[in-house]
Amino acid sequence: MKIDLENSADVFSFFEENYSLPAIADNLDTLSPKELRCACCLMGVALVxxxxxxxxxxRLKTMGLGSKE
Structure with missing residues (x-):
């Protein structure tokens, strides 16, 4: 799943389709340590x-094309 997230063009769409963020937040107390590690790993990949x-x-500004002059 991590590799799929890394290859995804849109992080938010990936989570919407594959990993319900509200479900994680609503069930934090019931997730196993393995599930919590997985969720933290995915969140870290998404943030990066x-x-x-x-x-x-x-990008244009970095290339010097975004100036308003």
């Missing part, structure tokens, strides 16, 4: 993916 994504505007 989101932090590395740049908007088109940010």
């Amino acid at each position: 993916a989101l932090s590395q994504k740049k908007t088109i505007w940010e």
